[in-house]
Amino acid sequence: MLRPTRQTNQGNSAALSSKPIKTGPRVYEEIRRMAMDYRFKPNERINEVALAARLNVSRSPIREALQRLVTEELITFQTNRGFFCRGFDVDEIVNLSDVRAVLEERSVRLAIQRASDEELAALVDWWTLTMARADSFSSTELTARDEEFHIRIARLSGNPELARMLEGINTRIHFVRKIEVEKHRRLSTTYTEHSEIARAMVARDADGAARLMHDHIAISVADAMSTVREGLARIYVDVDVDQI
Amino acid sequence: MLRPTRQTNQGNSAALSSKPIKTGPRVYEEIRRMAMDYRFKPNERINEVALAARLNVSRSPIREALQRLVTEELITFQTNRGFFCRGFDVDEIVNLSDVRAVLEERSVRLAIQRASDEELAALVDWWTLTMARADSFSSTELTARDEEFHIRIARLSGNPELARMLEGINTRIHFVRKIEVEKHRRLSTTYTEHSEIARAMVARDADGAARLMHDHIAISVADAMSTVREGLARIYVDVDVDQI
DNA sequence: CCAATCAGAATTGTCGACAATAGAAACGGC
DNA sequence: GCCGTTTCTATTGTCGACAATTCTGATTGG
Incomplete structure (x- = not known):
């Protein structure tokens, strides 16, 4: 499922948004909103590939967005273990x-x-x-x-x-x-x-x-x-x- | 120049540090220090490939580190134009x-x-x-x-x-x-x-x-x-x- | 029945490749 | 000689692949 062939960088978001929104910023904003609303459960591990599939992009923009969110303290990170939702404390x-x-x-x-x-x-x-x-x-x-x-x-x-x-x-x-x-x-x-x-x-x-x-x-x-x-x-x- | 063949992930930093320091954190720390000390000139564009070559890694960890530094306000970013050293204001x-x-x-x-x-x-x-x-x-x-x-x-x-x-x-x-x-x-x-x-x-x-x-x-x-x-x-x- | 060990599976870390965009240089009209 | 095009080059954005690491859970010994 989900688009096996290579896409030519544009047609993502499946004709939903006709505007050519850049994926990088879009992905960042989307994950940010998810984190703000605790769409990830507290301390839950965030699976990069699953998230990438859900947003129809590769892991690169996902990881870049997640790294940004780390310094915003919206999520945490452990080397070789990945990204986690912040706690609710x-x-x-x-x-x-x-x-x-x-x-x-x-x-x-x-x-x-x-x-x-x-x-x-x-x-x-x-x-x-x-x-x-x-x-x-x-x-x-x-x-x-x-x-x-x-x-x-x-x-x-x-x-x-x-x-x-x-x-x-x-x-x-x-x-x-x-x-x-x-x-x-x-x-x-x-x-x-x-x-x-x-x-x-x-x-x-x-x-x-x-x-x-x-x-x-x-x-x-x-x-x-x-x-x-x-x-x-x-x-x-x-x-x-x-x-x- | 600079190591044309594929390296097996470890041997970077050219035998300088015998410890197997993770490249991700190392790169982040190194760029961070450079930014703190204004090793990049104010408002200068930061070339990813040059920086990657200088630190002997690919662009992926470079970009992830730079994204983090963006939210730390140590550098700025413009879509499709890249990363820039912050001003000195x-x-x-x-x-x-x-x-x-x-x-x-x-x-x-x-x-x-x-x-x-x-x-x-x-x-x-x-x-x-x-x-x-x-x-x-x-x-x-x-x-x-x-x-x-x-x-x-x-x-x-x-x-x-x-x-x-x-x-x-x-x-x-x-x-x-x-x-x-x-x-x-x-x-x-x-x-x-x-x-x-x-x-x-x-x-x-x-x-x-x-x-x-x-x-x-x-x-x-x-x-x-x-x-x-x-x-x-x-x-x-x-x-x-x-x-x- | 529990703890430790050890495959096998899942996930992350990093890389090189290629398309899309921006930037620079060459060109030509005025 | 200067300004707007056009071509060419440099750089970024994103991808899929593979190695390294961690996780899972089955197995075995106590």
Whole structure:
């Protein structure tokens, strides 16, 4: 099965995408998404040939993408044993949250210091609009909006390195965050917290915004444990339904 | 030239290292070091075949190593155009220093909170010993000690994610730091600053240590510009003398 | 019944080959 | 003499093949 003859490099993805998307970047993005969503089970070995067959490419682009993901900490690697899905660990989540809190605090402070009034007003408007539509969004969409809120602030900080590191953390805690979004959806506290942060930014209240941001991000070990429990349940109950 | 016949995977590195070091990790480490030291000129295109020939391997391990280094921000990549050495830029250095300062402050605070008296005493002793021997160290060795001082504190923070991020920043600013070490060597201010930080840690003075750390790391734009100027001079004057 | 050993199978590590793309040089029109 | 083509060359992207290593699980001895 699956295309025994040599293909002339283009026709992959079986006429699904008519655009000639480069396989390298496509493969990277696809595996990255899989890792973010824990489509691989924690600590599971990732079989290169199986993955290559699934994505209709050879092992070369697979391995290159996996190597990149290793330094992004989305997967791990052991010589002669291959690539593994990262674990799903309470300590890691707590530690990442701690780092994230520090960086996000710096992020708002710099944004308050450097962003224009228009930019901050745009942030408030965008989030207000998002909140109004919140009920029509799926959890996935809502998670994306949550992530975007923080990314926007990071961009406004004017420090691309800071933004990049926060994005790196975001991809690592994406799965956790999605669970938290659904939890909070019932409480709907997240959205008001974002509003408060944005308001403090408009008011140029650096200390206040930083404190709000910190409290918004800080996570208790108990909360982390509960989230991990919930996450593990999902990881091991959802079934792969997309076989070609 | 250079070994036309197929080699049976081992005999590379031409009997230099009798140990059977895995080529993958070795290649990665070697290229990484080259990038850290700006053995590639800023924004220079990195030729895969030339690099492969130089390290006596095929392009596969080269490309995998380069992909890893891309996410470490040590090199850049453009589809169908290949890999490039990162630039040597004032803004980048300033931005990285800003992030670093925030993370290192958190690092000392956590270390003060979590490290044992013995661990902190060991830190002081080690640095005292290092200072005593300082004159006998080359600039490279001294830079390594400087980096190690900060890494040790990061480890004592008990947050591996924090430590990892700082290590990532360290590799990116290694070249800058080496220049700064040589500058300060004449002033020999770095070493006393380290001593002060360590003393504040032993005294469990979190605010004091954090402030000292911040001032130790903070860099003015003017300083950064001067360092970049000096760095560019070195990059473009030093000649490759190691042609096999 | 369990532990250690040892084939056989599965998987990874690295290589050379070739097509596709980008880059450089030669060419010609103006 | 300069700018846009066109051809040719250099370089990257991806592949399949094979050796080296690890994993599996069957076998044997205690």
